Amino acid sequence: MKVMRCPLNGDRNINEFQCAGEVTVMPDAADISDDVWRDYLWLSANEAGVVREWWCHLPTSYWFIAERNTVTDEIVRTYPSEEVFNKRVEFVQPEPAKDPAA
Amino acid sequence: MTEKAASSLTRICLSSTAADPALHRIEIMPIGLLKYGLRRAYPAKPDLPPAQELKSSYDVVIIGGGGHGLATAYHLANDWGITNVCVLDKGYIGGGNTGRNTSVIRSNYITPESVRFYKASVNMFDGLSQELDYNVMYSKRGQLTLAHTDATIRTFRLRAEVGKFHGTGIEMVDRKAIREIVPCLHMPLDARWPVMAGLWHPEAGTARHDAVVWGYAARAADRGVEIHQRTEVTGILQENGTAIGVETTAGSIHAGAVVQAVAGMSSVVAKMAGFRLPIRTYPLQAMVTQPLKSFIDPLVSSSALHCYISQTARGEIVIGGGSDPYELYSTRSTLDLKESLIAHTLELFPFLADVRLVRQWAGMTDMTPDYSPIMGESPVKNYWLDAGWGTWGFKATPATGKFMAQAIAIGRVPDIIAPFRLARFDTMALVNEMGATAASH
Numbered sequence: 073m074k075v076m077r078c079p080l081n082g083d084r085n086i087n088e089f090q091c092a093g094e095v096t097v098m099p100d101a102a103d104i105s106d107d108v109w110r111d112y113l114w115l116s117a118n119e120a121g122v123v124r125e126w127w128c129h130l131p132t133s134y135w136f137i138a139e140r141n142t143v144t145d146e147i148v149r150t151y152p153s154e155e156v157f158n159k160r161v162e163f164v165q166p167e168p169a170k171d172p173a174a
Numbered sequence: 175m176t177e178k179a180a181s182s183l184t185r186i187c188l189s190s191t192a193a194d195p196a197l198h199r200i201e202i203m204p205i206g207l208l209k210y211g212l213r214r215a216y217p218a219k220p221d222l223p224p225a226q227e228l229k230s231s232y233d234v235v236i237i238g239g240g241g242h243g244l245a246t247a248y249h250l251a252n253d254w255g256i257t258n259v260c261v262l263d264k265g266y267i268g269g270g271n272t273g274r275n276t277s278v279i280r281s282n283y284i285t286p287e288s289v290r291f292y293k294a295s296v297n298m299f300d301g302l303s304q305e306l307d308y309n310v311m312y313s314k315r316g317q318l319t320l321a322h323t324d325a326t327i328r329t330f331r332l333r334a335e336v337g338k339f340h341g342t343g344i345e346m347v348d349r350k351a352i353r354e355i356v357p358c359l360h361m362p363l364d365a366r367w368p369v370m371a372g373l374w375h376p377e378a379g380t381a382r383h384d385a386v387v388w389g390y391a392a393r394a395a396d397r398g399v400e401i402h403q404r405t406e407v408t409g410i411l412q413e414n415g416t417a418i419g420v421e422t423t424a425g426s427i428h429a430g431a432v433v434q435a436v437a438g439m440s441s442v443v444a445k446m447a448g449f450r451l452p453i454r455t456y457p458l459q460a461m462v463t464q465p466l467k468s469f470i471d472p473l474v475s476s477s478a479l480h481c482y483i484s485q486t487a488r489g490e491i492v493i494g495g496g497s498d499p500y501e502l503y504s505t506r507s508t509l510d511l512k513e514s515l516i517a518h519t520l521e522l523f524p525f526l527a528d529v530r531l532v533r534q535w536a537g538m539t540d541m542t543p544d545y546s547p548i549m550g551e552s553p554v555k556n557y558w559l560d561a562g563w564g565t566w567g568f569k570a571t572p573a574t575g576k577f578m579a580q581a582i583a584i585g586r587v588p589d590i591i592a593p594f595r596l597a598r599f600d601t602m603a604l605v606n607e608m609g610a611t612a613a614s615h
Binding site: 073074086087090091093106107110111113114115116117118119120123140142143145 | 439440441442450451452453454455499500501502503504506508509510543599600
């Protein structure tokens with residue numbers, strides 16, 4: 073079995089985890105073009121090499137980040153997401169768009 | 175050995191066996207074959223011309239020598255007279271996913287666009303051995319897809335209606351009919367996932383995937399297409415947003431048009447051309463048992479149990495299932511999948527428990543968000559895409575070749591493949607085939 077080191081729970085069988093894809097920066101939906109939003113929704117880097125991904129340890133619902141080599145199938149490093157996401161994000165309600173029909 | 179020497183050998187053998195007439199007859203046959211083989215009147219004809227030097231330019235450069243790339247090359251030459259074409263593969267032809275699939279050919283999808291397209295491809299398989307003058311071992315025997323939940327039955331009804339509308343055989347069948355179609359299927363009512371109904375698609379079949387590659391390669395080469403194996407593309411040459419050639423490990427070449435048909439490596443090659451794709455590469459594993467006496471004619475598939483099987487002409491049971499759980503550029507296979515695939519297969523065919531597993535392998539599949547392919551234009555002019563075939567590409571080989579060749583030849587994507595354009599993601603016009611790709615999710 074392949075072992076993944078969960079930052080919270082230690083070494084576990086990799087089938088206890090779910091990979092949730094590349095770590096990306098979500099653009100501010102209010103402030104971007106349709107093309108940028110489309111790229112964010114659908115496109116992937118799909119790199120052959122070391123990638124940085126979100127993973128979830130399903131039994132404990134613990135989300136973390138893993139650096140993994142997609143060519144050698146080697147897990148390089150796993151770490152808590154606080155290492156990358158350590159600033160508070162203010163979710164400000166955008167001004168409602170003016171209704172063109174009004 | 176010369177003909178004279180072969181004749182002398184014949185005389186010696188004949189004289190030594192002259193005493194026993196029966197022995198005499200047995201000895202003649204191998205000597206006869208030897209003489210036949212040595213005569214210059216019957217020279218061996220290689221399927222492909224020997225390796226040549228790469229020219230400095232071609233009208234069309236196709237990156238990827240799998241079924242799709244070679245079929246496109248064949249149709250460019252055969253249908254449109256475009257013969258100044260080269261196909262480049264970093265390995266050997268058909269070494270990628272065309273050599274690694276479970277060879278299922280069917281058109282029982284759920285969207286009208288998909289059924290229309292895959293049906294065209296299935297129809298082309300009907301006459302493929304004749305067209306390519308190469309036995310692709312096409313075997314039409316029907317596919318039975320099993321429903322283990324009410325939700326699945328609902329989608330089956332929709333697939334049956336879409337099939338009926340597009341003139342392809344897809345029909346709902348009940349447990350009684352299933353028992354007649356596959357008598358050896360284990361279908362107790364008290365199973366965790368009991369077989370409730372089925373979808374019967376009589377036009378489904380299989381073909382020898384390697385033969386499809388070799389047939390297209392041989393006939394394309396006959397028509398002047400150059401095939402360069404062990405030639406890796408390392409860059410795409412561009413000028414003002416237009417592809418003008420490729421860089422390879424054997425030198426740079428200019429191209430009127432470039433086509434990428436590289437399956438699991440789609441994103442890697444697209445990156446050379448400067449753009450990303452809505453593709454993620456996952457391994458898909460499969461395995462095969464020892465040969466057994468023929469006991470099951472149709473293909474049987476179960477999405478709830480994430481497995482599907484077929485029996486080859488040699489009697490082996492080919493077993494396919496779901497994709498690997500995380501992205502990987504590898505063709506390694508795992509014990510995890512062996513265990514889960516066997517467990518599910520034995521739910522349906524428990525008598526296979528003691529059968530020997532002979533081989534397990536994997537392909538690298540380029541998965542898209544809507545489980546539909548990407549054919550047509552790319553953000554770069556004169557750069558054509560044939561990608562996103564995930565776990566559903568083999569059955570589409572002939573139609574892709576034909577319609578991609580048409581697109582390249584006339585510079586416009588034909589209607590039948592227009593729904594699969596890359597630009598569909600701009601307008602959220604996805605072609606959702608997740609349900610009908612059976613076990614792969």
